[in-house]
Amino acid sequence: MSTSADVVILQNYFTPYRHKLFEAMGGELGRMTVVHSRRPDQDGRKWREEPSVNYTTLRAPSISIGPLVFFAMPWCVLRNARRKIVVLHDDNPANLSMIGWAALLRLFGARTMLWSEHIPSSDRGLKARYQRGCSWLLERLVYLVVAFSSMTETYVRGLAPRCRVERMLQSVPRPATAPSPRSGRIRRFGFIGSMQPRKNLDVLLAAFAAIEDAELHVAGVPPREADPRIKWWGYVDGGAREDFFASIDMLVLPSLKEPWGLVVNEALDRGALAMVSTECGSRDMVEAIDSGLMFAPTRDGIEAALRRWSTHDIGALGDKAARVARDYSTSAAAKRFLDIIADVRR
DSSP, X not given: OOSSOSEEEEESSOOHHHHHHHHHXXXXXXXXXXXXXXXXXXXXXXXXXXXXXXXXEEEOOEEEETTEEEEOOOHHHHTTGGGOEEEEEOOGGGHHHHHHHHHHHHHTTOXXXXXXXXXXXXXXXXXXXXXXXXXXXXHTSSSEEEESSHHHHHHHHHHOTTSOEEEOOOOOOOXXXXXXXXXXXXXXXXXXXXXXXXXOHHHHHHHHTTOOSOEEEEESSOOOSOOTTEEEEESOOHHHHHHXXXXXXXXXXXXXXXXXXXXXXXHHHTTOEEEEETTBTTHHHHHTTOGGGEEXXXXXXXXXXXXXXXXXXXXXXXXXXXXXXXXXXXHHHHHHHHHHHHHHHO
């Protein structure tokens, strides 16, 4: 496959979710290149990079200076730029380079798009101002913005009201086998994430302490001494990750700020339900199942949601949850992105 692809997508690093999306897209496009500016381990990720079959992968030379990443655009992307559609990435560490390359690509005649997952924030600190400033410039250097949630669309329109925005779907690979239908009262709740303060785990633990006759399964963080009803899984991957989702009835995503939360897709694809805070992009997905699956990310809000859903039967929403999960499949996401690209080509 030639590296002088018609479609070029810039990314920060490999992820297994995007890899499956790109394989599906590349199989239809025939000529697509994905350029990574760094490796997953440089961002603390444990993902193993998989070889691409339907698209070409390139690693852009890059250097890190503090929290910033500066990368060099591979020459094959700049060559014959007028024949290319280039999808830039609103990626905070690399955005100073991204702005420069966006301007150059536009000068060379490439049709540029912007991949955005940022969401609105009331933060007025230096980092937030830097992010909004970079987004503002990038949104003015592209033909359209691809927004991965309604919250991202709000963020983009708040900075560039006249910017053209196309909504995209978040997706994850489906499990190898279809989940069996579940029934019975919801009593096994789950959290999978990290110790970052925005994940709001401590508030979830405090809220759960007031709930009777329930379990909480926690994965992705070091185990602690705590309530015996809390099951600590530690880091999970592969089969252990599948076992975690099989052990819960409902995932809880209590984040104070979450661009999406792909664990919600994973849970729904595996037959569990999911509820999320109002500050998560994945509220688009759960609201399509039941608006009551959203809650305020406070102790009272989380406790009320746990109490409410611990009286419900998981089977009552099972069929609807499965239908919504299919709407967010990798094939549906690939079709949506390809439709956007086709529109830009015209």
